[in-house]
Amino acid sequence: SSYHHTKELEEYLKGVHAAYPSLTHLHSIGRSVEGRDLWVLVLGRFPTHHNIGIPEFKYVANMHGDETVGREVLLHLIDFLVTSYGRDPVITRLLNNTRVHIMPTMNPDGFEATKEPDCYYTRGRYNRNGADLNRNFPDAFENNSAGIQPETRAVMDWIKNETFVLSANLHGGALVASYTFDNVTGSLNGYSRSPDDDVFVHLAKTYSSNHASMYKGTGCDNRQTFPEGITNGYSWYQLEGGMQDYNYVWGQCFEITLELSCCKYPPAEQLEKFWRDNKVALIEYIKQVHLGVKGQVTDKNGNPIPNAIVEAKGRPHVCPYRTNEQGEYFLLLLPGTYVINATVPGFKSMLKTVEIPDNTGNFSALKQDFSFSEVSDQIRSRVASCPKIPLYQELARTSAAVKPTLNILVLMTIILVIFK
Ligand SMILES: *[C@@H]1O[C@H](CO)[C@@H](O)[C@H](O)[C@H]1NC(C)=O
Ligand SMILES: *[C@@H]1O[C@H](CO)[C@@H](O)[C@H](O)[C@H]1NC(C)=O
Numbered sequence: 436s437s438y439h440h441t442k443e444l445e446e447y448l449k450g451v452h453a454a455y456p457s458l459t460h461l462h463s464i465g466r467s468v469e470g471r472d473l474w475v476l477v478l479g480r481f482p483t484h485h486n487i488g489i490p491e492f493k494y495v496a497n498m499h500g501d502e503t504v505g506r507e508v509l510l511h512l513i514d515f516l517v518t519s520y521g522r523d524p525v526i527t528r529l530l531n532n533t534r535v536h537i538m539p540t541m542n543p544d545g546f547e548a549t550k551e552p553d554c555y556y557t558r559g560r561y562n563r564n565g566a567d568l569n570r571n572f573p574d575a576f577e578n579n580s581a582g583i584q585p586e587t588r589a590v591m592d593w594i595k596n597e598t599f600v601l602s603a604n605l606h607g608g609a610l611v612a613s614y615t616f617d618n619v620t621g622s623l624n625g626y627s628r629s630p631d632d633d634v635f636v637h638l639a640k641t642y643s644s645n646h647a648s649m650y651k652g653t654g655c656d657n658r659q660t661f662p663e664g665i666t667n668g669y670s671w672y673q674l675e676g677g678m679q680d681y682n683y684v685w686g687q688c689f690e691i692t693l694e695l696s697c698c699k700y701p702p703a704e705q706l707e708k709f710w711r712d713n714k715v716a717l718i719e720y721i722k723q724v725h726l727g728v729k730g731q732v733t734d735k736n737g738n739p740i741p742n743a744i745v746e747a748k749g750r751p752h753v754c755p756y757r758t759n760e761q762g763e764y765f766l767l768l769l770p771g772t773y774v775i776n777a778t779v780p781g782f783k784s785m786l787k788t789v790e791i792p793d794n795t796g797n798f799s800a801l802k803q804d805f806s807f808s809e810v811s812d813q814i815r816s817r818v819a820s821c822p823k824i825p826l827y828q829e830l831a832r833t834s835a836a837v838k839p840t841l842n843i844l845v846l847m848t849i850i851l852v853i854f855k
């Protein structure tokens with residue numbers, strides 16, 4: 436097989452949609468600097484719109500235009516999903532109960548700017564304006580002064596439009612599953628832990644352990660080893676404005692970064708093997724969107740309450756997670772006992788203890804609804820007042836004393852900047 440350039444990619448996606456019109460929905464979420472469409476193919480039993488209780492999942496590849504494996508692997512995945520639906524019972528149940536969004540390229544200009552397969556960094560990494568899209572998002576720790584690029588803006592709008600729950604961002608140049616945070620919360624102890632660290636470790640391990648070799652953690656050319664093929668983003672190297680932290684903090688979506696190949700842009704003959712190596716991992720990872728608990732928050736008349744805060748006790752998000760327009764929430768949690776706290780601002784909170792089973796095999800998270808009998812449909816919950824600028828400023832200030840150790844990190848960043 437050979438690489439799909441812009442024209443072939445569009446033909447491929449249009450062909451799939453034409454062949455499977457009721458299982459797929461093809462749309463462009465915006466355009467690149469040079470005017471190329473940012474295509475997304477949506478797959479599922481209800482591909483055109485969100486349905487209550489059905490979680491939204493996404494894969495995004497090729498945001499660094501010279502990291503090409505993800506782009507092609509996602510086209511294989513699309514083919515596998517549409518041809519298995521109705522034949523393979525697992526894929527049928529998966530697509531009946533999940534809406535899967537696939538964006539093969541977030542940086543089509545960078546891909547076209549890279550003329551020849553090349554294992555190492557090329558200028559095609561950047562978009563047409565020379566911006567690194569994985570440094571271009573608002574950052575929870577730092578004022579990101581980078582001007583937001585059209586590709587980034589499109590993805591931010593897309594995240595705002597959909598109730599994404601789980602996601603992965605496909606890169607190349609290493610072999611590892613990396614998870615949030617990429618920047619620091621406070622003291623520089625070599626690990627930037629999110630309140631959902633246990634879930635992120637599980638998600639990263641789900642990918643690495645179902646991949647043909649990632650779990651071995653030998654990295655590339657033994658440059659670095661990653662136990663079990665996973666790493667905390669910041670432990671690997673610090674970065675600002677990354678997409679995974681943005682998804683988690685502002686998008687209510689858990690995203691991890693998958694580095695799929697030591698060679699960024701390998702020869703086309705190797706693409707089939709990359710697909711075989713990643714196939715099981717890509718499917719098993721999608722199933723994780725059914726971890727945890729989900730439900731609806733309604734008022735005394737049974738009408739949905741948007742913007743209600745729903746969090747698991749003991750793991751508050753810096754920007755509290757809120758219900759969508761249909762009053763729905765989704766919380767990814769590992770099996771165990773949790774207290775779920777639903778709050779309609781201005782009213783009292785409702786707490787419910789839930790026992791979460793391992794239910795990913797059932798293609799549904801545990802269901803737990805909340806009904807606020809004292810709230811009538813006249814009252815709409817206040818809209819989220821989540822700050823746009825750094826949320827962790829306090830913590831950043833207290834870590835200022837240990838800044839000198841950053842020199843080593845800066846040096847490492849320079850050495851390693853060719854990856855994520
Ligand atoms: C999937 O949904 C279709 C359409 O509603 C239905 O006919 C089929 O039985 C479902 N299959 C499974 C395995 O759930
Ligand atoms: C970020 O920018 C805002 C204003 O735009 C400023 O008030 C704040 O101090 C800045 N924070 C940091 C950490 O630089």
Ligand SMILES: *[C@@H]1O[C@H](CO)[C@@H](O)[C@H](O)[C@H]1NC(C)=O
Nearest residue numbers: 464465589590592593594596
């Ligand atoms: C977001 O939704 C609005 C309103 O439905 C639509 O006009 C816009 O194109 C959508 N944008 C993206 C990026 O999905």
Ligand SMILES: *[C@@H]1O[C@H](CO)[C@@H](O)[C@H](O)[C@H]1NC(C)=O
Nearest residue numbers: 744748755776777778784786
């Ligand atoms: C429940 O969440 C609300 C809103 O975040 C918070 O004010 C309240 O303290 C929480 N209640 C408990 C018991 O944790």
Ligand SMILES: *[C@@H]1O[C@H](CO)[C@@H](O)[C@H](O)[C@H]1NC(C)=O
Nearest residue numbers: 792793794795796797799801
């Ligand atoms: C999964 O579904 C089956 C059949 O509906 C049910 O018996 C079982 O309890 C469910 N398991 C979990 C862990 O939810």
Ligand SMILES: CC(=O)N[C@H]1CO[C@H](CO)[C@@H](O)[C@@H]1O
Nearest residue numbers: 576577618619673674675831
């Ligand atoms: C608070 C903090 O340490 N922020 C860091 C986030 O990442 C950027 C880029 O590496 C650093 O410059 C900041 O210091």
Ligand SMILES: [Zn+2]
Nearest residue numbers: 499606854855
């Ligand atoms: Zn990359």
